[in-house]
Amino acid sequence: MTINAEVPVAATRAGPVAERDAAAGQAADGTSAADLVLPLVAVGGAGILAGYGYVRRTRRARTRTTPGVVSPGVPPVVSPRPPVTPLPVLERQAGAALVQADDCIRTSRAELAFAEARFGPALVEPFHRALHEAERELAAAFAIHLRYGRGVPEVPGVRAEETARRQALAGIVGRCAEVGRRLDAAAPEFDRLRALEREMGEALEVAEGRFRELTGRTGAVEAELADLHAHFPASATTTVTGYVEQAKDRLVFATTHLNQARQAADLGRTEQAVRDLRAAEGAIGQAATLLTDVDELADSLARATELIPPALTGAEAVRTRSATGTANGGAPRSLLADTDAALAAVREELTGDRPYDPLAALRSIVRAASALGAGQDGVLGAAAWLVGRADVRAADDFVATHRGAVGAGARTLLAEAERLLDTDPAAAAEPALAARELAEQDVRVHGNPYSGTTEHTTGAVLGGVLLGENPDGGPPPAFGGPGTRKRGEPDPSESASNSVRTD
Structure with missing residues (x-):
């Protein structure tokens, strides 16, 4: 100047x-x-x-940071706008919120099953209601995420489209927060019902009873799976490959923590006993899921074998009607040709001398008939339900027992498959199969970040039985949302002096 x-x-x-x-x-x-x-x-x-x-006085007044103090004659200082969070960061935040909310619901559902086995349906009904409300919120969040991934909403103009996408991501996070709020609100009353600190003995008896039942059942399931391998090709049983071994792994983990829970309870270390019990219950629940999957696959393959002949006849009838109406604007000839090829391939499998996959054959029939506009009634409707239910169950149980590594994409597709199963079972198979494939990819990419722990602890972290926040696997989650699912974590002083080791 x-x-x-x-x-x-x-x-x-x-x-x-x-x-x-x-x-x-x-x-x-x-x-x-x-x-x-x-x-x-x-x-x-x-x-x-x-x-x-x-x-100097003017400059000092303009850069003054003391709130509420403005020098006479000097215009107030306007703070700069905060930086805008990039869309990729918001997308990662929304995906993480979906995964956490889904994990909270799955953990709460598993612990609620143990409470119901002990107290009966009437006393746990309020918690079932809270869980169902949370599930509805999560289903809405998954629906928004699915539309977001498909590019919806489509708004003219880049700026308007970005605003709409930001609003969609905010909606996902908000719905997930509501899931956590509902579960967190129910958690204190749920703890009062279970009263594990005062009645550890009864809860241990329930868990040990389920553990013994599953241990006795493992041999029979293993023999059943061997029989499936003998009668069907590998493709028919690929969805349960390794499940018996994983169930055994979870049961070994469970017996270790059941024993430690009893030891801790006898020594008066109640918080340690509760943690070990919850870890054992989570492992027992997953072992039951893995073994039940083998049973349900065997049942689905048997039912599919029975349904294939009448379903094939029904699909051929639909094809004939469609061909008749082609001259009047019915199915295109190219679609009829595809249908003919699919049905002929199924007939060839039925008359051949090599084993075939009944569920895959029935799935081909359902797809061909659905493409021609077949309804959901009769034998074709039953076939669509059987295939859709088998595919959705296989994807859901895989996510449940590997949720420590499965991301939001697979869970979103699974949610869509579950929605379609109630309205259009024939359409549910495709997103269910895609969800399973994406979940398996997530597990392969995830690898084993807990190589320093025991093999059984690694499986528990992969399955979400332990939260995987510490090198030893971390604490087990409890019924509740993000604010309460970690309750009962050991404090460092107790862990340092605790002689009951957590495997």
Whole structure:
């Protein structure tokens, strides 16, 4: 900034007359130009200092950070706009919220089953209601996520579209927060019902009873799976490959923690006993899921074998009607050709001398008939329900027993398959199969980040029985949302002095 230090004076006339007048004036006053130098310099210096002080005061007032203090005559300071979170970051946040909410519901459902076995349906009904309300919120969040992945809503203009996408992601996070709120609100009353701190003995008896039943059942399921391998191709049993071994792994983990829970209870370490019991219950629940999957697959294969002949006849009848109406605007000839090829392939499998996959054959029949507009009634409706239910169950149980590694994409497709199963079973198979494939990919990519732990602990972390937050596998989750599912975590001082080891 340049400060003008000149002293303002009245305008004077130029020329010799002016010069003479000035000289005469100086002589009359007894002064000269040299006598005026020092006063002028002093006045100029004072002006410069005053201007510099004004500039500094103005700058200080404009950059003042003290809230609510504004200097007179100085405009208020406007804070800069906060940075806008990039869409990819919001997408990751929404995906993480979906995974956490889904895990909370699955854990709450599993622990609720143990409470119902002990107290009966009537006393646990309020918690079933809370769980169902949370499930509805999560289903809405998954529906938004599915539409988001498909590019909906489509709004003209980049800015408008980005705003709509941000609103959709905010809706997902909000719905997931509501899931957690409902479960968190029910958690204290659920703890009062279970009263594990006071009645550990009874809860242990329920868990040990289920453990013994599953242990005795493992051998029979293993023999059943061997029989399936003998009668069907590998593709027919691929959905349960390794399930018996995984069930055994969960049962070994469960027996370790049941024993530790009893030891901790005897020593008066109640919190440790509760943690071990919850870990054992989670492992027992997953072992039951894995073994039941083998039983249900065997049942589905048997029912599919019986349904294939009448379903094939029904599909051929639909094809004939469609061909008749082709001349009047019915099915295109290319679609009829595809249907003929699919049905012929199934007939060839039935008449061949090699084993075939009944569920895959029935799935081909259902797809061919559905493409021609077959309804959901009769034998074709029963076939669609059987195939859709088998595919949805296989995907759901895989996610349940591997949820420590499965992301939001697979869970979103699974939610869509579950929705379609109630309205259009023939359409449920496709998203269910895609969900299973994506979930398996997630598990392969996830690998084993807990190589330093025991094999059984690694399986428990992969299955979500332990939260996997610590090198030893972390604590087991409990009934509730994000705010309550970690209750009962050991405090560091107790863990350091605790002689009952958590495997």
